[in-house]
Amino acid sequence: MPTEQNLFEIVKTTLGVTSIRNNKVNETMHAPLGPWREANELYIEQSNLKTNLSQNTSEEFVIYDVGLGAAANALATLACAKSSSRPVRLVSFEIDLSLLEFALQHSHEFEHFQGYEDAIREILAHKRWTQGNITWELFEGDFLQCVDQVQHKCHLIFYDPYSPHQNQEMWTTDCFKKLKEKCHRDARFYNYSQATPIRAALLEAGFYVGYGKAIGEKETTTEAACQLKDLQRPLDQRWFQRWSRSDTPLPPLCEDAETLKKQIREHEQFQ
Numbered sequence: 001m002p003t004e005q006n007l008f009e010i011v012k013t014t015l016g017v018t019s020i021r022n023n024k025v026n027e028t029m030h031a032p033l034g035p036w037r038e039a040n041e042l043y044i045e046q047s048n049l050k051t052n053l054s055q056n057t058s059e060e061f062v063i064y065d066v067g068l069g070a071a072a073n074a075l076a077t078l079a080c081a082k083s084s085s086r087p088v089r090l091v092s093f094e095i096d097l098s099l100l101e102f103a104l105q106h107s108h109e110f111e112h113f114q115g116y117e118d119a120i121r122e123i124l125a126h127k128r129w130t131q132g133n134i135t136w137e138l139f140e141g142d143f144l145q146c147v148d149q150v151q152h153k154c155h156l157i158f159y160d161p162y163s164p165h166q167n168q169e170m171w172t173t174d175c176f177k178k179l180k181e182k183c184h185r186d187a188r189f190y191n192y193s194q195a196t197p198i199r200a201a202l203l204e205a206g207f208y209v210g211y212g213k214a215i216g217e218k219e220t221t222t223e224a225a226c227q228l229k230d231l232q233r234p235l236d237q238r239w240f241q242r243w244s245r246s247d248t249p250l251p252p253l254c255e256d257a258e259t260l261k262k263q264i265r266e267h268e269q270f271q
């Protein structure tokens with residue numbers, strides 16, 4: 001069992017990129033691309049964040065960063081928002097700040113931390129940091145409770161908890177329903193998973209769900225949206241047929257398989 005001292009360690013991914021391993025959940029974060037490439041390819045570029053931020057409007061663009069962790073996604077967001085004329089609000093959620101504290105202690109290992117150390121210290125100390133048009137706030141605690149307290153609805157969600165195997169409660173239909181209540185109509189969601197039960201949970205929660213782009217060793221990732229028209233590549237009949245035949249069609253902690261099956265069968269996306 002890892003102690004507090006060796007809970008996290010600096011490791012190299014199979015591609016030789018520096019990352020952090022959590023020895024309790026047995027996961028190396030951002031493998032194999034490393035934190036900066038994964039953050040940018042999976043979340044920032046795929047979501048077209050830069051284009052969203054270049055829109056000529058004074059409406060604040062709100063991004064939820066679920067699972068702040070070692071802050072790669074958050075720092076990639078801040079870097080992208082740097083020259084934004086549109087106001088930006090980054091809302092991070094984290095249940096345990098020890099990973100961020102560890103990453104800050106090892107900031108010299110990560111180029112993307114350079115210049116942001118004070119921002120990280122401030123977010124750790126005061127749960128808030130502002131610069132120009134950017135507001136960054138942190139909700140410390142369980143996302144399932146914190147999300148109810150957030151005032152600002154989101155346009156974009158970067159969803160990055162540990163895997164369903166380790167972090168079941170973050171992948172249930174109920175969790176995604178709570179998230180959907182906090183979405184603007186044109187909100188979109190990005191995540192590294194390509195698992196059928198996770199896509200089923202998102203569908204049951206009322207999202208439309210699509211294939212996200214291939215990243216690292218994954219053939220696809222997942223994009224979800226509140227409107228079908230906002231998806232780049234919606235799951236199609238082929239996915240639906242595969243799901244119908246799957247041995248593991250049910251999301252984590254699903255207790256009512258019949259309702260789930262009926263809801264997905266009748267989901268507008270597959271009509």
Ligand SMILES: C[S@@+](CC[C@H](N)C(=O)[O-])C[C@H]1O[C@@H](n2cnc3c(N)ncnc32)[C@H](O)[C@@H]1O
Nearest residue numbers: 067068069070071072073094095142143160162
């Ligand atoms: C894979 S790491 C996130 C990596 C991070 N996004 C980054 O860019 O470095 C997953 C994070 O989700 C957090 N987490 C897990 N369950 C949570 C919950 N219920 N509420 C809030 N945060 C949670 C973990 O503590 C962990 O820091």
